[in-house]
Amino acid sequence: MDRLSNTVRPYAWGSTTAIPELLGTAPTGEPQAEMWMGAHPGAPSRLTRPTETGTEQSLSDIIAADPERELGPAAVRAFGPRLPFLLKLLAAGAPLSLQVHPDLAQARAGYADEERRGIPVDAPHRTYKDSNHKPELICALTPFEGLCGFRRPAEAAALVGALGVDSLKPYVDLLRAHPEEAALREVLTAILTADPAEMARTVEEAAEAAERLGGAHAPYAQIARHYPGDPGVIAAMLLNHVQLQPGEAMFLGAGVPHAYLGGLGVEIMANSDNVLRCGLTPKHVDVPELLRIVRFEATDPDILRPEASSTGEELYETPVDEFRLSRYVLPGGAAPVDLTAPAPQILLCTAGSPRAGELTLVPGEAAFVPADEPVEVTGTGTVFRATVVV
Template sequence: MTGMNRLTNTIRPYAWGSTTAIPELLGTPPTGEPQAELWMGAHPGAPSRIDRGQGPIPLDTVIDADPTAELGEATVKRFGPHLPFLFKVLAAGAPLSLQVHPDLDQAAAGYADEEARGIPLDAPNRNYKDANHKPEMIVALSPFVGLCGFRRPTEAADLIDALGIPTLAPYVDILRAHPEDRALREVLAAVLGAEPDAMAETVRAATEAAARLAATPGTPHATAYAAYASAAQSFPGDRGIIAAMLLNHVLLQPGEALYLGAGVPHAYLSGLGVEIMANSDNVLRCGLTPKHIDVPELLRIVRFEAGDPGVLRPEAAPDGEELYPAPIDEFRLSRHLLAPGADPRTLPSGTPQILLCTSGEVRLRTLDGPELEPDTTSSPSAPAGTLTLVQGESAYVPAGERIELTGQGTLFRATVTA
């Protein structure tokens, strides 16, 4: 049996995860442990599972058995016989590491170099786990706090100078005196290369000053100072706190998004969102982490370009689909807000899809795929070829099926660019 299937997904229990956000979305009791990411897709680290009549099977195994039938001939030709994206629900209860991702050429070269040098894939000093790039997008489901891209150097100088920490004065001078790319590069290199004990003391003093400024009415950048002070509670003395002050502080409202391309430093601090990315594990870290930081490689990958973080809002199409535009082909993310009594909407075939319901109840009906057995998980009387998703549930749709949507709720659609 083939066709549309409900997904059973794995929750990743990373230490930074919220203990409540994903259970609230899924309607399950909290375990008391962090629940950081709900993975939907065919990544071998935690593939979703589907049941086509013979019990649960990992989605990557299903795709490997017949890539063309599952992904479509065009997708296989462009990206190979694997699902080219990973879809997640991400719940940050504490800051994630400050990080950056390589572009495709950098990833291929870095992976080949580390393979040639015999560095094991699980070595703590390994930078490149694969030869792929990792562009990503986050869409807020709750108020979501993050850092994205560099501030203008003069703005960063003003923010740091207001802390009144003498040991930060040289950074302020550099930010005000040099061209944008040189100023940002020199300060980030100096922060990451500073003597650890001295930098830890500077960070502690800066954190205390940030907390005071955040509590002072009328202080410029008060919300950013509060975010730095909060992050320091998880990473006391971490030089990433100073590096974070070079970045734009962003508060996304539900439905707003950020696209993070290659070379853009970023971190997620708190909130619940849906995230989609190319299928890669390549991460170079620059702070807010006890993990390995390869400063020379990081400085080679980072794009020292300042500017607006580029908050995205969905673009509505005549058919009701709301698209979050991204300049890559490995993933395409959109949203459907369904109202009761509205005309059914049709999702086109030709590409693999993962559909996630984040509120309400959405009914899926296959229009021209294979005849399916009834899915009775939500409704004992469900007709063949239909499936009902409630909040937190998701489904996989192979390339050969058009899907009709009805119901009342919010549905996110993850696929590739056709």
């Protein structure tokens, strides 16, 4: 197994302190939003193997040189010769974009269409960066706040109506008068396609009312402080507000609108960068495509708590095979836990100083374990285990 050297991405919404506090390093004053662990071409992890030249190599290059050795034959058959997941530490100091992800068929069709039209993959107006879907799971390390899935139309109508903003009354009436799918579709479409100047005035009035009311309206006042005049502020009120406690998680499937608002968590996803945004961002917004992809159905937020097994593994169950996330809270003094598996693994320490094989890990450190390589964890601390279902 190999200790990984990972890239921290300085997106503007990132916290300036959360990742440095976990790593035990001094803050730089710049936002540190995501630490990527995996083989995504945008920022692959690096490692040095004793048997090699002694220079760092990217994990993506090592896997490409011998996929079956690193990933195992079963994973290669199922997902091809690449690591199918990307693991991250995510530290939100400000709200992220309001977004959805496509399913696999939509991603393939969208990617092929943009390829045919000759849009460069790195173009800022490109929507589909690859042909893969992007289901994801966020597990809270600190209290974590986000938006996930549509509220019931009646609940959204009550929240928006309580603001007392005249220009929002037509949306309230639609939410109360139409069946669920039609109500959500018509109101979100109207918000995102409204005249920008008129919507900016509406958002300003709504933000002032939310500040005054507080309580359930407080999150939207906070969002408006970061994104004044953005229609995403009103769209966010259609979504469920979710608060996770440390150890709780949230799964986000295709077509589910969502946004993270604040906190530190471990995030895992299929190895994709396909994001369709409709607000709360300076990045490319593709409203027509998002409206085509989003699922207009109200849902109750499904907060996941890990299922413990007799081996000490606490598993976060999800309906996808590209990733499998679990954790081990090691009490110290217990027998070593055998994690040997026929699939690739990344082990991430978030507390204590456990040993994984010959490596001692401290918070924020991670190791890559090739398929079938013997590995045991022991000592005291918390280890997240990322792998695949084969």
